[in-house]
Amino acid sequence: MAQCKTKVVAFFYSSTTGQWQSIASKAWSDLLVCGMPIVSLKYRLFYRSHYAYGCLYWPMTNGIEFGLKNRPGEAMLMLDTMTMEFSVADYPPGRWRGFQVGIVEAGEGRLGLLTFSINDAASQLRYMVRQNTDGSNNEWQLEKIIPLGSGNHSIVASTERYLLLLRLDFGTDHSEGLSLDVKTFQLERVCELSDVTSRSIYTSFPPSLSSRTV
Numbered sequence: 001m002a003q004c005k006t007k008v009v010a011f012f013y014s015s016t017t018g019q020w021q022s023i024a025s026k027a028w029s030d031l032l033v034c035g036m037p038i039v040s041l042k043y044r045l046f047y048r049s050h051y052a053y054g055c056l057y058w059p060m061t062n063g064i065e066f067g068l069k070n071r072p073g074e075a076m077l078m079l080d081t082m083t084m085e086f087s088v089a090d091y092p093p094g095r096w097r098g099f100q101v102g103i104v105e106a107g108e109g110r111l112g113l114l115t116f117s118i119n120d121a122a123s124q125l126r127y128m129v130r131q132n133t134d135g136s137n138n139e140w141q142l143e144k145i146i147p148l149g150s151g152n153h154s155i156v157a158s159t160e161r162y163l164l165l166l167r168l169d170f171g172t173d174h175s176e177g178l179s180l181d182v183k184t185f186q187l188e189r190v191c192e193l194s195d196v197t198s199r200s201i202y203t204s205f206p207p208s209l210s211s212r213t214v
Contacts, residue, residue: 001049001058001079005041008086010079022077026086031077047076050103051159052111055080057089057103076103084158092128092140102158104182106130106143113140114163116154123148126184146185150179164190 001010009025028041046058058077075088085101091101094112099115106112106129113128125146131139148165156177163180177190 001046001056003041003044003046008077010084010086023084024086031086033086048157050101050157052105053109055089056084059099059101059103064156090138092130093138100155102155102163104163105161106124106182107161112143112161112180113160114180116153116155123150123153125180144182144185146180146187148187153178168194 001008006029007025007027008031010023011020012023013020014142046060048058050057050059056079060076075090078087078089079085080087089111094189102115104113110132111130113130114125115128116125125148126142127144127146128140129143148167150170151167154166154168156166158164161182163182165178165180166175167178168175175193177193179188179190180186183189
């Protein structure tokens with residue numbers, strides 16, 4: 001996904017042809033409301049993506065005061081990989097810009113959202129589930145509070161029903177990667193890290209690369 005000044009575009013890579021191809025573009029004027037016929041962005045508006053039910057979601061970053069068309073609250077940029085079309089998807093009601101979130105598959109076609117509880121030093125997660133599957137309304141329900149234990153936690157990425165977290169022990173340089181399965185709510189240690197640089201989440205390796213020794 002590339003964010004140009006006046007539009008957002010997406011490309012896909014074909015392993016058959018070995019080439020990149022443009023598949024989707026949409027003007028910011030069709031997504032954002034700024035009182036102008038042509039919207040020209042000066043800064044990047046969306047960063048890390050999340051994957052659920054064949055769609056990629058990019059939460060809006062903090063600091064850019066744009067409103068979204070026909071929506072009273074904040075929203076996420078969404079790319080449907082089946083239709084290859086951009087649109088916007090609603091957050092639960094409230095203020096979300098600048099919050100760390102993870103978008104996951106909650107089951108039965110419902111979308112799930114994980115974020116840290118307010119004023120708890122990132123020691124527990126709130127898990128909310130959208131109650132409809134077609135996006136016709138924005139009714140979300142708090143399903144569970146998930147304790148994370150001591151340490152400073154951050155959301156790294158999410159895909160399908162998994163959330164990847166980074167835990168940094170207070171007063172030390174020790175950090176570790178944790179995974180959370182929203183089906184079982186089991187928090188598992190993935191690895192120990194020697195630094196806290198950016199990490200990514202990888203799933204669905206082909207069988208030849210699926211060995212636990214990789």
